[in-house]
Amino acid sequence: EAGVAQSPRYKIIEKRQSVAFWCNPISGHATLYWYQQILGQGPKLLIQFQNNGVVDDSQLPKDRFSAERLKGVDSTLKIQPAKLEDSAVYLCASRPTGGTEYFGPGTRLTVT
Amino acid sequence: GNSVTQMEGPVTLSEEAFLTINCTYTATGYPSLFWYVQYPGEGLQLLLKATKADDKGSNKGFEATYRKETTSFHLEKGSVQVSDSAVYFCALSKAGGGADGLTFGKGTHLIIQP
Numbered sequence: 001e002a003g004v005a006q007s008p009r010y011k012i013i014e015k016r017q018s019v020a021f022w023c024n025p026i027s028g029h030a031t032l033y034w035y036q037q038i039l040g041q042g043p044k045l046l047i048q049f050q051n052n053g054v055v056d057d058s059q060l061p062k063d064r065f066s067a068e069r070l071k072g073v074d075s076t077l078k079i080q081p082a083k084l085e086d087s088a089v090y091l092c093a094s095r096p097t098g099g100t101e102y103f104g105p106g107t108r109l110t111v112t
Numbered sequence: 113g114n115s116v117t118q119m120e121g122p123v124t125l126s127e128e129a130f131l132t133i134n135c136t137y138t139a140t141g142y143p144s145l146f147w148y149v150q151y152p153g154e155g156l157q158l159l160l161k162a163t164k165a166d167d168k169g170s171n172k173g174f175e176a177t178y179r180k181e182t183t184s185f186h187l188e189k190g191s192v193q194v195s196d197s198a199v200y201f202c203a204l205s206k207a208g209g210g211a212d213g214l215t216f217g218k219g220t221h222l223i224i225q226p
């Protein structure tokens with residue numbers, strides 16, 4: 001079974017630029033999550049989707065971050081404009097109904 | 113809100129030593145509890161979990177017991193190996209569906225010396 005796929009794996013941008021990350025969850029997993037992991041900290045939940053609907057986005061900085069999951073499969077997370085403090089690894093995870101979360105390899109973002 | 117506190121690292125042990133990584137939590141209701149592991153250069157992997165009080169999760173020689181009275185979920189292993197060197201994260205999620213994303217601790221870096 002293929003795992004959660006994410007791209008790109010690495011991205012370097014300047015502050016005030018825009019960036020987008022892509023996630024392809026495990027086939028059949030209805031629930032998808034985006035987490036932000038700052039160096040030296042545990043992952044922090046940004047947003048949770050159930051199929052193509054948002055379940056929880058209470059910790060998403062909505063002034064600059066947006067996410068969508070069209071058709072209930074792939075998802076994109078966008079940052080516009082980026083700040084230095086957005087430097088982190090962005091993790092995507094998916095979960096089957098009644099199961100546990102599977103994490104992708106993450107996208108490492110550096111904002112200079 | 114929910115929170116997880118785990119012991120600071122790095123924790124350095126010799127091979128075959130006994131391991132304990134402390135984890136305590138604050139949550140409303142009855143959360144599910146997890147330990148995730150991140151090996152060097154790899155992604156987060158579920159190590160073990162427990163979904164109700166007094167449950168014991170176990171995997172690869174690691175164990176943790178859900179203690180509601182002390183709101184703890186300490187990770188233990190009787191004899192560690194060099195290959196156990198990794199970062200370990202304690203986490204919880206709200207049970208019962210709906211908004212159930214994980215709340216993680218800061219992680220404990222474990223270093224096992226031969």
